[in-house]
Amino acid sequence: MNIFHFMLQNRAEILELTGEHLWLVGVSILIAVIIGIPLGILITRWPALNKPILGSANIVQTIPSLALFGFLLPVPWIGDRAGRLAILALTLYALLPLIRNTYIGIKGVDPAILEAGRGMGMTARQLLWQVELPLSAGVIIAGVRVATVICVGLATIAAAIGAGGLGEYIFRGLAMVNNQVILAGAIPAAAMALVADVCLGWLEKRLTPH
Amino acid sequence: MNRYSGEPFAIEFRKVSYRLKNGRELLRDLDLEILPGETLVMLGRSGSGKTTTLRLINRLLEASEGEVLVEGKSVSNWDVIGLRRSIGYVIQDIGLFPHFTVERNIGLIPKIEGWPPARITSRIRELLELVGLDPEVAARYPRELSGGQRQRVGVARALAADPPILLMDEPFGALDPITRSELQRAFLALQQRLRKTVVFVTHDLREALLLGSRIALIDSGHLVAIHEPEQFTSSADPLVSSYVGAFEGVGPRAV
Ligand SMILES: Nc1ncnc2c1ncn2[C@@H]1O[C@H](COP(=O)(O)OP(=O)(O)O)[C@@H](O)[C@H]1O
Ligand SMILES: [Mg+2]
Numbered sequence: 220m221n222i223f224h225f226m227l228q229n230r231a232e233i234l235e236l237t238g239e240h241l242w243l244v245g246v247s248i249l250i251a252v253i254i255g256i257p258l259g260i261l262i263t264r265w266p267a268l269n270k271p272i273l274g275s276a277n278i279v280q281t282i283p284s285l286a287l288f289g290f291l292l293p294v295p296w297i298g299d300r301a302g303r304l305a306i307l308a309l310t311l312y313a314l315l316p317l318i319r320n321t322y323i324g325i326k327g328v329d330p331a332i333l334e335a336g337r338g339m340g341m342t343a344r345q346l347l348w349q350v351e352l353p354l355s356a357g358v359i360i361a362g363v364r365v366a367t368v369i370c371v372g373l374a375t376i377a378a379a380i381g382a383g384g385l386g387e388y389i390f391r392g393l394a395m396v397n398n399q400v401i402l403a404g405a406i407p408a409a410a411m412a413l414v415a416d417v418c419l420g421w422l423e424k425r426l427t428p429h
Numbered sequence: 430m431n432r433y434s435g436e437p438f439a440i441e442f443r444k445v446s447y448r449l450k451n452g453r454e455l456l457r458d459l460d461l462e463i464l465p466g467e468t469l470v471m472l473g474r475s476g477s478g479k480t481t482t483l484r485l486i487n488r489l490l491e492a493s494e495g496e497v498l499v500e501g502k503s504v505s506n507w508d509v510i511g512l513r514r515s516i517g518y519v520i521q522d523i524g525l526f527p528h529f530t531v532e533r534n535i536g537l538i539p540k541i542e543g544w545p546p547a548r549i550t551s552r553i554r555e556l557l558e559l560v561g562l563d564p565e566v567a568a569r570y571p572r573e574l575s576g577g578q579r580q581r582v583g584v585a586r587a588l589a590a591d592p593p594i595l596l597m598d599e600p601f602g603a604l605d606p607i608t609r610s611e612l613q614r615a616f617l618a619l620q621q622r623l624r625k626t627v628v629f630v631t632h633d634l635r636e637a638l639l640l641g642s643r644i645a646l647i648d649s650g651h652l653v654a655i656h657e658p659e660q661f662t663s664s665a666d667p668l669v670s671s672y673v674g675a676f677e678g679v680g681p682r683a684v
Binding site for chain 1: 487489510511512513514516517518520522523524525526527528537538541583586587596
C-alpha cells in the first residue's frame with residue numbers, strides 16, 4: 220500500500236488531527252500577536268525594557284521544546300490540560316519573532332517622517348496608528364510568518380504530551396517503526412507550513428511600502 | 430510687546446539657551462523677536478544651531494534656560510498639539526508620508542481636525558494651485574513625484590490648516606539650482622499673497638538675500654547680527670563680513 224492510499228484510507232482521522240493542529244497553531248499565533256506587537260511597540264518607547272524583554276524571549280527560543288513542555292507541566296491551570304499547555308509553549312516560541320520584528324519595523328521608519336508628523340501636531344497615538352504601524356506592517360507580517368512556520372513544526376511535538384495534532388501520527392509511526400504512518404503526519408504538517416509561508420509572504424509583499 | 434504696533438511679536442526668544450543632556454551647549458542666550466508677517470531668515474553654516482532654534486519654536490525641543498513665546502504666550506503654556514497645529518513645518522527631507530497619496534498627505538491635519546470632507550477636498554485643490562502643482566498629482570504617491578514637486582507638496586501640507594506661522598528648515602537645500610530658484614520664486618509669490626510669519630533656515634547667502642525681510646546670522650549657537658538684506662552685505666561685523674566674503678560677487682535683492 221502506498222502512502223497516498225494510506226492517507227486516503229485514514230483521511231477522516233488525518234483531517235481531524237489537521238484541524239487540531241491548525242487550532243493549536245492558530246490560537247498560539249493569535250495570542251502571540253496580541254501580546255508580542257504591543258511589547259514590540261513598548262520597547263521602542265522604553266529602550267530600558269529592550270534588553271530584558273528581547274533577552275527573555277530569546278532565552279525561551281533556546282529551550283528545547285520537549286523540555287519546555289515538561290517545565291510547564293507543573294504550572295497550575297495550564298498543566299491541567301495538554302491543549303492549554305501546548306498553546307502556552309507555542310505562544311512563547313512565537314513571541315520572539317513578533318516582538319523583534321515589530322521593534323525593527325517601527326525603528327526602521329524614516330526619522331524625517333516622524334519629525335514631520337510630530338512637527339505638524341500629530342499625537343503619539345495618531346503617529347503610531349497612521350504612520351508607524353502602517354509603515355512597518357510588512358516587517359511585522361514577516362515576523363508573523365516566521366512565527367507561524369516555527370509553530371507548525373513545533374506543534375507536532377505537542378502530541379508527546381497528549382495535545383493532539385498531526386504529531387500523533389509521527390509519534391505513532393515512530394513507535395511502530397512505520398514510515399508511512401510518520402509521513403501521514405509529516406506531509407500535511409509540511410503542507411500547512413508551506414501554505415502559511417506563501418500566504419503570509421504574499422501579504423508581507425503587499426504591505427511593504429515601495 | 431512689539432514696539433511698532435503694540436501687538437505681541439509672532440515669536441520671541443528671551444535669553445534662550447539649549448543644552449544637550451551631556452551638558453554640551455547648542456544655543457546660548459538667544460534673544461530674538463520676530464514680527465508678524467515677516468520672513469526672518471536664519472543664516473549660518475552647518476552645525477551652527479539653526480535647526481535647534483526652529484525646533485524650540487514648535488516645542489520639538491524645550492529650552493534649558495529662558496523662554497520662547499509664540500503669539501505672546503510661552504510655548505510651555507501652550508497645549509503642545511495646538512501649538513504645532515498653528516505652526517506649519519517644512520523640513521529639508523520633506524518627510525511626506527510614503528503610504529499616503531499627495532491629497533491624503535495635504536489633507537491629513539484638516540482630517541484629524543474634523544473638517545467636513547467637501548471642505549478638505551476644496552482646500553486641497555486650492556493649496557495645489559497655490560504652490561503651483563497640477564491638480565492631477567493629487568492622486569499620486571510621493572515616490573511618483575520629482576524632488577521639486579515633493580517639496581511643493583511639503584509646503585502645501587504645512588499650509589493646510591492655514592497656520593499663521595511657517596517654519597522652513599533648508600526646504601530647497603536638496604534641489605538642483607534651477608528647481609531651487611523656481612521654488613524660491615514660487616515662495617516669494619506665495620508669501621506676497623499670504624503674509625505668514627516665516628522663519629526660514631538656510632546656509633545659502635543668496636537665498637537669504639532673496640527671500641528674507643531680515644537676516645539673522647547665527648554662529649556656534651550665538652546670534653551674531655540681524656539686519657535687513659541691504660544692510661547685511663555691508664555690515665562691519667567681522668563674522669558677517671567673513672560669511673558674506675565667502676559668497677563672492679553676491680549682492681542684495683535686485684529691486
Ligand atoms: N540630539 C543631538 N545630539 C547630539 N548633538 C546634536 C543633537 N542635536 C544637534 N546636535 C549638534 O548640535 C549642533 C547644532 O545642530 P543644528 O541645530 O542641527 O545645526 P544646523 O541646523 O545649524 O546645521 C551640531 O553640531 C549638531 O551636530
Ligand atoms: Mg539644520
